[in-house]
Amino acid sequence: MTVTLSDTARQYIALFEDETGATARDCVVLDGEDGHGKRVVFVVKPGDMGRAIGPGGKNVRSVQDRLDANVELVEDADTAAGFVANALAPAEVRHVTISENDDIVAYVEVAQDDTGVAIGAGGRNIETAKLLVERHFDVSDIQLT
Incomplete structure (x- = not known):
């Protein structure tokens, strides 16, 4: 199945990969209409979750700060x-x-x-x-x- 990325999603993936060293395979930006603020969900390559989070959550917090959004991570899978x-x-x-x-x-x-x-x-x-x-x-x- 082919996943289509928006320009914003591509920019966010580049930032995510630069900040964390992990590979993101998808990015979905949710605008926060549910009252929880802007959310950005990254689908992370299997095995890269630890790198994406970083020691004590340092990497994911850095991405959250740069995007001014709540960042959520989902590990990709083959099935x-x-x-x-x-x-x-x-x-x-x-x-x-x-x-x-x-x-x-x-x-x-x-x-x-x-x-x-x-x-x-x-x-x-x-x-x-x-x-x-x-x-x-x-x-x-x-x-x-």
Whole structure:
């Protein structure tokens, strides 16, 4: 699946990679209409998450300061199921099943105590995960079970 990046997203990826030394494969800018301020979500190459965060969170904080936005990181994955689990982190995802009937849907079993974490305030975490998994794997919906 081909991901199309806006000019702003390309600029943010360049800044992110310069500041962290990690490789970003995607960037989504969310304008903050949900009352939580501007958010920038980077999809990071597998294995680069530690480098992206940096010691004590130094690298990601530097990017946040430069962009004046809340920065969120999602580790890329080779499979839709792996990507969904990463997109819902830090919620404890126990199992992901991808159903490929008319629409491709991810059914996700989350630890009961982490349901709220997976959904997020006002549904923002699960909505971000849905946006990203549709961009990368053509999955149309995520359902928590």
